[in-house]
Amino acid sequence: xxxxxxxxxxxVQKDVSIKGLKNVSIVEDFFSGQSSxxxxxxxMPLLIEALAQLGAWFVAATSDFxxxxxxxxxxxxxxxxPARPGDQLLLEDWVVSASDDNAVVSGRIRVGDEIIxxxxxxxxxxxxxxxxxxxxxxxxxYEWLTGGAAR
Amino acid sequence: MRxxxxxxxxxxxxxxxxxxxxxxxxxEDVLATHFPNFPILPGVIITDTLTQAASWxxxxxxxxxxxxxxxxxxxxxxxxYVRPGDQLIIEARHLRDEEGGCTVWQAKALVxxxxxxxxxxxxxxxxxxxxxxxxRQRRNFRYCGGLVPALV
Numbered sequence: 001x002x003x004x005x006x007x008x009x010x011x012v013q014k015d016v017s018i019k020g021l022k023n024v025s026i027v028e029d030f031f032s033g034q035s036s037x038x039x040x041x042x043x044m045p046l047l048i049e050a051l052a053q054l055g056a057w058f059v060a061a062t063s064d065f066x067x068x069x070x071x072x073x074x075x076x077x078x079x080x081x082p083a084r085p086g087d088q089l090l091l092e093d094w095v096v097s098a099s100d101d102n103a104v105v106s107g108r109i110r111v112g113d114e115i116i117x118x119x120x121x122x123x124x125x126x127x128x129x130x131x132x133x134x135x136x137x138x139x140x141x142y143e144w145l146t147g148g149a150a151r
Numbered sequence: 152m153r154x155x156x157x158x159x160x161x162x163x164x165x166x167x168x169x170x171x172x173x174x175x176x177x178x179e180d181v182l183a184t185h186f187p188n189f190p191i192l193p194g195v196i197i198t199d200t201l202t203q204a205a206s207w208x209x210x211x212x213x214x215x216x217x218x219x220x221x222x223x224x225x226x227x228x229x230x231x232y233v234r235p236g237d238q239l240i241i242e243a244r245h246l247r248d249e250e251g252g253c254t255v256w257q258a259k260a261l262v263x264x265x266x267x268x269x270x271x272x273x274x275x276x277x278x279x280x281x282x283x284x285x286x287r288q289r290r291n292f293r294y295c296g297g298l299v300p301a302l303v
């Protein structure tokens with residue numbers, strides 16, 4: 001399994017915001033039948049992961065893949081309803097503050113016009129990409145996440 | 152990937168407190184990509200583990216007939232990297248009940264007695280489960296439990 005909670009990056013506005021997509025499907029490993037829910041639903045905290053990973057893509061894309069973000073703290077999260085197989089999640093993060101060492105973003109997740117989750121002030125440390133993964137590989141992944149053609 | 156997040160329950164006071172173990176091993180699927188050069192357990196997976204622990208501690212007082220859904224989270228902090236080989240000790244404690252029906256918990260994860268993650272407030276919304284779902288929850292708890300409280 002790839003623990004990638006962003007399927008597509010739709011829009012990046014440097015220093016401002018990023019939008020992306022996450023498709024929720026019953027084929028995903030999270031729906032392995034062990035849940036005590038009656039209907040399959042994505043575990044709520046994975047919605048946070050989707051917004052946090054989108055934030056990491058934002059940092060990478062706007063630093064030529066030299067930097068990326070790791071999670072430090074979360075302010076407040078409000079969950080309005082779970083995401084279910086078939087939902088297409090529109091992920092949005094916007095920058096609240098940023099320095100060389102850390103960044104704070106807020107975000108939300110919509111399905112169509114319905115807001116299903118809101119996140120206030122997710123703080124990330126900004127660290128060299130190479131500490132965690134290969135920047136060149138990250139750049140390639142970014143290219144296909146943004147719809148770039150295979151070459 | 153299995154999506155059960157607790158390996159063993161060490162201590163349980165239904166409705167009040169739970170202490171549990173979660174071992175971190177390099178065979179876990181998420182660690183392949185998180186991250187290729189430096190595997191660490193995602194903070195959000197720790198968050199989910201803490202939520203699960205609190206949820207079970209709550210559910211235990213109803214013989215697992217009631218489940219919960221995460222409603223609000225306030226002030227989570229991730230202090231240290233959690234790496235393969237670490238053994239997380241998970242603790243969740245009931246704080247209060249809210250007027251709207253939510254049960255509010257605080258939770259933390261420790262490695263070698265040092266806190267690696269903490270959540271000031273987890274608001275869980277109780278919801279009744281179908282008999283089948285309650286059975287599933289009871290079975291999951293027993294499977295991970297080791298500790299079988301008198302009321303189960």
